[in-house]
Amino acid sequence: MAKLLETIDLVTNFHTYEGIVNALNKVSLFADHGVTFGLVGESGCGKSVFVRSVMRIVQEPGMIEGGKVILFPDKKETKTAVNLLDQSEAYMESLRGDLISMIFQEPNAALNPIMSIGEQVAESFLFHRKQEMCRKIAEELDSSECRTIPLLRHFQKSVYQIAEKNPDAFVLKLLSRIPVLKRWEKRLIQEAMDRSAEIIGKLGIPNPEDILRSYPHNLSGGMKQRIVIAIALACSPILLIADEATSNLDVTIQAQILEMLRQLKHTEISSILFITHDLGVVAEICDRVGVMYAGNLCEVADVRDIFRSPRHPYTYALLSSVPRLFQEGELQSIEGSVPNLISPPSGCRFHPRCPRAGDICREKLPELEEVGNNHYVACWKI
């Protein structure tokens, strides 16, 4: 299978007053095209920081301080690969929401309360697909079906042709200052709205036109999450990153959203990077799983292998601390708590809580090694 995303020795640090928090400690990982990759771990283990580093939206005082994030946009051509950490901010801006897009955890916080749903969904079309939409409108104006006064039609056509060539042209800026003439954008916005209605309709929301005119507070939690997913899917990304997309939802709504994502997987999106702390959700929708602990990746394997034969002691402990449907006897808990990353334990970061820990675990950090059948483990005592 062709690689889609690869990170090599990614290091992200947060410079706080108390010291440097080493949130990501040389994380190397790859995800293939067409795969739903699940990243699990407890809170504070660096899952969110990892995807934020991939998107380059780590917030202050965080800094990406080393490594590579390589994106392979084309399945066949490996030459088109780009290292995202070398690119300019302008390039990243055009990438976010277009090639890679993200669903955030809290739909209430992800949506702007004073913008209508339509404006928010249309925003990503207006940002990423402006030239394409202008070309389409210019062609429409050419065709005979268009009913406008000939003079106005000619004017609009020329404006859209300018916008198609250069969306930031000086003439356009000038036009948008003149009261009557700034209405040239009307068609563009209408086109973006039409596309928004289409994408919302695809997600199984009844009456998309009404929804476009409503505001976030008019909608329920599950509906808001669908809108956030619609915004993420607007420009048909090659990679969708879902950061705890279902964590704050109720069980029945969560089942709806997961079912929807599974269906979209067949039609719209090729690859999903799914971040969650819920192992149930991972078993439900992921093909491949990475387990993180305290800024390190401990184990990467296919979902069946992880659940059937976990190799890393942390994965094992994590799996046995979840209550099961057919639970017998006591739950196994992991003693102690997640270490403070300002002064992480030496060597393997899991050793203070690990039942198998030996001398070497205290001294040296284990690397991710293949133990067969595409199954990678970072542990000295496999």
Place this chain on the structure above:
Amino acid sequence: MKKILELKNLKKHYPVISGVLRRQVNSVKALDGIDLDIYRGECLGMVGESGCGKTTTGKVIIRLQDPTSGHTIYHPESNGLPADISSMSRRAMKKAGIRGKLQMVFQDPATSMNPRMLVKHIIAEPIREQVRLGSRELEDRITGLLELVGLSKSHLLRYPHEFSGGQRQRIAVARAIAVNPEFIVLDEPTSALDVSVQAQILNLLRKLQKELGLTYLFITHHLLVVKYISNRVAVMYLGKIVEIADTRDIFSHPLHPYTHALLSGIPVPDAEHKSRRMILTGDVPSPLNPPDGCRFHTRCPFVTDQCRKREPLLETVQDGHKAACHRKSEIQKQLVL
């Protein structure tokens, strides 16, 4: 088994006030007539989606909020007279020693403790309300409590922010058991915690229940947690109990379609487990204007005209298994987990 609490048609409506005259225009029916018996020594799980009135039930039972109507009857342990808590004044409750018998652990340990109080004072506060103790005796008692929940004497003189989430929840539990309660409402005690820590707290709660003979009302939205810790489960939907049964019964053959949907919606942490899934459409209706007839009819796949018109009662099907559905006997044949 002996009852400890009996809820009779308990209601809690929050008024919605609007207009210039500040008149009540509507009310949020958070609890709309609940009948429930809680037995001594059991752990009753209460599940439901957010906004269905689980937390309100807990708060109304221990009188953190006053019910709009209905009765909560408390049966004391040593053959005392049953007391109707819902209409007692706060002072009378304290005088009768009922306050200390009913305690609560809140959801988020970070916000349920005063950040400016030492752990020592946090745990001492409820004890001081009940009995007068010398400072040394008090400290011994607090140390004993801390050791019971798995902390040590060295934690006495620290502030809540110095602890991790799991440890904070242990302190909250210690505070709740400080006055020797009989009944504790646990309001989502593990939902703010990580999986590995959640297991620690659940095991601690189980241990304490055995050692101290406590009765729990365990409120949660996480069905697998309920399965692990409770003897009986009550399922709530929009301010009503729709089904109540022994844990084993409810998980093996649920009667109400909503319970069935909840159970089949649980993501199971097992890659080879593929269950037939019942996915509900739509959202929970607003408790401002709950639908007529059966409250679940707007989302129920088995809806008939009868469901739209008449509200089903909570009826006993087998011993101890109650469900509120018109078509429970027919549906059970169609639904196989």
